[in-house]
Amino acid sequence: TTYRNLLYIYPQSLNFANRQGSARNITVKVQFMYGEDPSNAMPVS
Structure with a gap:
């Protein structure tokens, strides 16, 4: 048996207004x- 787990990351929002320096x-x-x-969504236990 082989299992394959994938993790996709999608940003819901970005805020660069308070970005200081680098x-x-x-x-x-x-x-x-x-x-x-x-x-x-699964509940947090």
Whole structure:
């Protein structure tokens, strides 16, 4: 048996208004889902 896991990252919003200097920090929110509809988001335990 072979399992293949893929992680797709899509930005929901970007805000560069408060960017100072050359900071390149990125915050990522990971949400596990069992379908593409937002109502299919899995609860956090």
